Amino acid sequence: MYRLLIVDDDIHVVEGITFDLDLEKLGISELYTAFNVRQAKEVFQRHPVDILLCDIEMPQGSGLELLAWVNEHYPQTETVFVTSHADFRYAKEAIELGSLDYLLKPVLVSDLERAIGKATGKIHQTSEANHYHRLWIRHHPLIIESFWLDLLHRTIPSNPVAVKEKMAERNLPYTDRTTFLPVIVSVQRWHKELSPRDVKIMEYALRKCAEEIIVGSDSKAAIVPLDRGRLLLVFALGEGDIAVPEELERHCETYIDCCRRYFYCDLCCYIGKVVQAHEIPEMYENLAALEYNNVAFDNKVFLWQGIARTDGQVRLPDMNLWSTMLKSGAKERILNEAADYLDRLTKTGGMDLQALRQFQMNFLQMAYFVLSLRGIQAHQLFSDRKSTDLSILATRSVTDMMALVHHTVDKAIAQTEAAAKTNGVVEDVKKYIALNLGLDEMSRDVIAAQVFLNPDYLSRIFKKETGFSISDYVLQERIRVAKELLSKTDMPVSGVAITVGYSNFSHFTKIFKKYTESNPMEYRHLMQAMGASAPES
Structure with missing residues (x-):
């Protein structure tokens, strides 16, 4: 809907136009009137005006002067002149000032309505154009961004x-x-x-x-x-x-x-x-x-200018010397050697991704070799989340590579020292077996993985320390705990079997009888008859 202001010093003209116009048909929601330029300006200052219908010659200022003022302060307003003077000079000036139309009195209602319709059409067109312009301004950065992405992606x-x-x-x-x-x-x-x-x-x-x-x-x-x-x-x-x-x-x-x-x-x-x-x-x-x-x-x-290119060939450090240092636990010497090597390669311009990857592969190969000599399984030792993340990120920068070197050396030396303490390793194995008797899978390989040792190496030191193979020790522990549960609790035999790692009841019964010369129920009755004072040894 549009707002219309009629300005004419002749009150009868204003009333006649007001009476003749079909405001609803023209889409006019508000109609204002003024009888001189001063009053017209006051209307503009109080209300928004879309269309100005104005006489040219009036006391206290002409319509042309009013239009010049409107153009300066309210440029969105469309103006139609209605005048008694068919003066070319007036018409020319009105056109130069941007008047939309120039009608001579007495004006036909149809001509007046056509002129107002022309004004509302232009306002609508301008409003729509402004809307799309605002949208274009708002989305133009996205259009430019999309262009460059399409170009980069070869679209x-x-x-x-x-x-x-x-x-x-x-x-x-x-x-x-x-x-x-x-x-x-x-x-x-x-x-x-x-x-x-x-x-x-x-x-x-x-x-x-x-x-x-x-x-x-x-x-x-x-x-x-x-x-x-x-x-x-x-x-x-x-x-x-x-x-x-x-x-x-x-x-x-x-x-x-x-x-x-x-x-x-x-x-x-x-x-x-x-x-x-x-x-x-x-x-x-x-x-x-x-x-x-x-x-x-x-x-x-x-x-980009003057960037030097490397030929991809770098001299790697002597990993045999590094392996000797790692075997002897010379942590600080290894870390200093690694830092010095990476720093020298950086200063000579030979450091790039390929060089860093070569260093990582050789360093880890050296560390894993030393661990294998100690019977330690590196793939188990470094399977934790932190080790994996550091290894993935290591080739991102020299800083990240040094973080991996520190972590690997620390963990390798700590595990090597722990493995050297046979009693400590055997005790750790015993604790693991005691806490996990209910597992179906209690093989030598599974147990060795818990202490990061080679299964053969662990078997040798375990038998040397205890006199039993790992599998025999696990079996003895299962029978011992089963006897405790049968003699001192009312737990169903099937529950006892599951607790000590046998999901197959008949297999448990067979194994139990082999080592105790009685089946589980017979053993329970015997212990109850004896008062369950102590389990059979």
Whole structure:
């Protein structure tokens, strides 16, 4: 619905127009009247006005003066002049001021309604256009983001013609002369334990911080979220813009420092070189490879220019010497050797992902070999969650690799020392057997896995210490506990069988009789007859 203001110094004209108009038909919800320019301005200041129907020549100011004021203060209002003067000068000025129509008195009702209908139509069209414009403004960053993602994923072919067509199709603010500078921002690690929801919140904070510190007032720059704490920043450059402005490096350094202090993370920025839009995927892949191979540096800005390439061949440390140190428990020497080697490789430019992986494989092979000599099963010893996580993350950086080295050496030496204490190992095995007699599976391999020892090695030291094989000891313990339960409790025989690890009742009965010369019920009756003073030995 629309609001109409009629301005004319002739009260009869105002009343006549008011009487003749079918307000409901025209969609007019509010009708205001004024008899001079001053009154008209007061109406505007009190009420919103969509359509102004105005005379030109009036005392205390003309309609043309009023229209000039309306254009300045209420430009959304549409104006129709109704005048007695067919003066070309008036008509020309009215058109220049943006009057929608110019009608001569006496005006036919049909002409007046047509002019008002024309005004309401234009208002509707403008309102709809403004609505879509607002939507476009709101979603334009998403359109740009979608364009760059489609280009990176090769949904848009990487050729100038296809890229140009998609830019025009999506109405992107770039020209044929626009070049682009890509920057990858990549989180290396979080310094706090974060839930998936917390990570999303922190990634949003990192993006907003990048908008403020790195992008700043550059309205043509795009920020594209990638994955796992990674962002792609694309700066659009015009002719004469500096390829890699020093201030961009400074902004990235400031951003890194801010994120490190306030968002509990280490990250790096990788600045590419200026390319055409269709060259962005290749430049992005180059930067991603640089990011992928950065295992040596934290919180640093990298420039694509002048990056040295390694040939993939690195000299690995003498693992025979390291194995000797691990056998002797020289923990600090191994840790110092590892730190020195990784530091030297970093300083000489030979440190990349491949080199770090080679180091990890050789180091673990050495550690597992030493453990195997002690009868310790490394795959069991390092099957816990922490060991697995550290091993997975180790090739992410030198820092993470040293965390794995510390963990592996600590655990290997501790277990080696424990295995060297035969009495301690045997006691641990006995405790495990006592606590788990109800398990169906109580094999030598299962028990050896609990103390991280090779089954053959464990069998040798267990028999040497106790005089029994592991299987004989388990059997004796099962019979001993079964006799206790039969003589001192009313537990059903089937329950006793299950308690000591026999789910098959007949098999339990057969084994029990073999070692006691009576079946379980006979043994219970015998013990009751004797007063159950003590179990039979």
